[in-house]
Amino acid sequence: MDRTQICFTDTPLDIIMIDLIVEPFKYDFMLRALFVSAMVGTICPILGSYVVIRGMGFMGDAMAHAVLPGIVIAILVGVTPFLGSIPMAIFVAVSVGYMIRRKTVSEDTAVGIMFAGLFSLGLIFISFAGGLSISVEDILLGQILGVSQSDMLVSFTLTIVVLVSLIALHKQLVFSGFDPVGSVVAGLNVGTLNYLFLILLGISIVVTLHVVGVVLVVGLLVTPAAAAQLVVRRFTRSMMLAVSFGLFSAVLGLYLSYHLSLPSGPSMTLISFAIFLLCAIYMRLFSQAQTSHLM
Amino acid sequence: MNTKDDVLNQDLEACCLDCGPDCDCCIIASGACVEFDGNLVLDDVSFSVGKGVLTALVGPNAGGKSTLFNAIAGIQEVAHGSIYVNGQNPQNSKGAISYIPQRENVNWRFSLTAEEVVNMGLVKNTSIFGFSNKKNSNLVESALERVNMLEEKKQLISEMSGGQRQRVFIARALCQQANILLLDEAFSGVDVASQVGLIDTLKDLRDEGKTIIIATHDLNTLADRFDEVICLNRHVCAQGSPDTAFTPEVLEELYGSHPDMFYGHSLGHHHD
Numbered sequence: 001m002d003r004t005q006i007c008f009t010d011t012p013l014d015i016i017m018i019d020l021i022v023e024p025f026k027y028d029f030m031l032r033a034l035f036v037s038a039m040v041g042t043i044c045p046i047l048g049s050y051v052v053i054r055g056m057g058f059m060g061d062a063m064a065h066a067v068l069p070g071i072v073i074a075i076l077v078g079v080t081p082f083l084g085s086i087p088m089a090i091f092v093a094v095s096v097g098y099m100i101r102r103k104t105v106s107e108d109t110a111v112g113i114m115f116a117g118l119f120s121l122g123l124i125f126i127s128f129a130g131g132l133s134i135s136v137e138d139i140l141l142g143q144i145l146g147v148s149q150s151d152m153l154v155s156f157t158l159t160i161v162v163l164v165s166l167i168a169l170h171k172q173l174v175f176s177g178f179d180p181v182g183s184v185v186a187g188l189n190v191g192t193l194n195y196l197f198l199i200l201l202g203i204s205i206v207v208t209l210h211v212v213g214v215v216l217v218v219g220l221l222v223t224p225a226a227a228a229q230l231v232v233r234r235f236t237r238s239m240m241l242a243v244s245f246g247l248f249s250a251v252l253g254l255y256l257s258y259h260l261s262l263p264s265g266p267s268m269t270l271i272s273f274a275i276f277l278l279c280a281i282y283m284r285l286f287s288q289a290q291t292s293h294l295m
Numbered sequence: 296m297n298t299k300d301d302v303l304n305q306d307l308e309a310c311c312l313d314c315g316p317d318c319d320c321c322i323i324a325s326g327a328c329v330e331f332d333g334n335l336v337l338d339d340v341s342f343s344v345g346k347g348v349l350t351a352l353v354g355p356n357a358g359g360k361s362t363l364f365n366a367i368a369g370i371q372e373v374a375h376g377s378i379y380v381n382g383q384n385p386q387n388s389k390g391a392i393s394y395i396p397q398r399e400n401v402n403w404r405f406s407l408t409a410e411e412v413v414n415m416g417l418v419k420n421t422s423i424f425g426f427s428n429k430k431n432s433n434l435v436e437s438a439l440e441r442v443n444m445l446e447e448k449k450q451l452i453s454e455m456s457g458g459q460r461q462r463v464f465i466a467r468a469l470c471q472q473a474n475i476l477l478l479d480e481a482f483s484g485v486d487v488a489s490q491v492g493l494i495d496t497l498k499d500l501r502d503e504g505k506t507i508i509i510a511t512h513d514l515n516t517l518a519d520r521f522d523e524v525i526c527l528n529r530h531v532c533a534q535g536s537p538d539t540a541f542t543p544e545v546l547e548e549l550y551g552s553h554p555d556m557f558y559g560h561s562l563g564h565h566h567d
Contacts, residue, residue: 055404174405174411178402180402187419234451
């Protein structure tokens, strides 16, 4: 049966709903996709919360673009893209961190230089390579349905590494982000902490690339966190809400892409965008109500 | 050949010539010069601050107050001369100092409760996963109680008044068990009544042996509030009690025109 032609006639609504929810997961590739989407929907908003509150949104976008040469080289050599993207992400993180620390140029400029230079290098590699075993569109927009068993295991391992590291570093990251000078004086090694954070960000982006691709990473990294911070003020609580938004966007996006034959990455980021709009409207109405109450 | 310790002892002895044999200075600057982006921001700065003294650091904008704090805290390199904190290089004294930042240098987008901010003082002493435990929780609560902010422990610091914020930062310093507190523009954005309460709290801490330096613009109430004052305009114009330090010459050096003040001082020439 064609999955787009489910017959709803004379079927109770609850059965239809159960079918809509369960039916996609009769396929192994959809189960793998759900698993990786859930991981990305969890990890991205957590890291994104630090990214948004530190005003580093551009950094996430730029790092995703800058790992392109690593992915292309790995595909050309015939190994899993992780073997190219992970070292590339670490290289980008350390290079950007070094440029910022040395104050060679301002933070945004350093990020912009790496972004433009390395993304261009990746595109040049693609044009030289001629025929790649994977489509350029999949690299740029993601192809969650193509996730293999080994990709899933690598993503799972990386996700656990990032989550455990973030739990260990949470207090330090909050302190150094909230009061940069005070944290250094208190004895925190903020330089090393910033490098570690950028490396964790790079690894998370690598995991996310399968799901939404190079271009749309920021949609899952930044948007759910920004939406949550609009409606919840306390930082740790906003992180939890951001994870709910991220999970909802990733899973619902996957369902929509399956049932409506839409590209999965854009579906997820569009839902994330819709949540942000709703939060912005809620915030606007709520703040207006508070203002009129005070007047 | 002099070892590093010999040099340090010489500096301490040099300080003690002024202070007498029972010197217990905990911050000593001797001819300290700081260059920043090619400019000489601090030039031949010398002073000493004793243990348990409440000191005001006054001077004009861009007079080097924040830079001096950074040098004392070990995050700004001293190009020439020396600064010692508790008899050690500032780099080795991190943790002994608590820095309370200017309002502009804090990222207020982090919506944290007073309790969470004070907990930061324990960040070096907690385990790597840093989960709260009963002992830490008691330390945080007792620090908040000391500054009369226990009832506001669940309140967001971004929603507090200037005076309340300063109290929370002081509680953080208490949790850190720092014996030196550097407060950068502590009275900026704090109403007069809260300033009085704040200074009372700081005097209590001073009486317990904490060394406190506050950078401030407000010259009017110095005599009532501080034991000592250091007047800084790229170099130390005067140090002493607030009643005696402000001579007309000192005020002119601080805030008037003073073209001949830095005669003979330029980059790379530090009275060698």
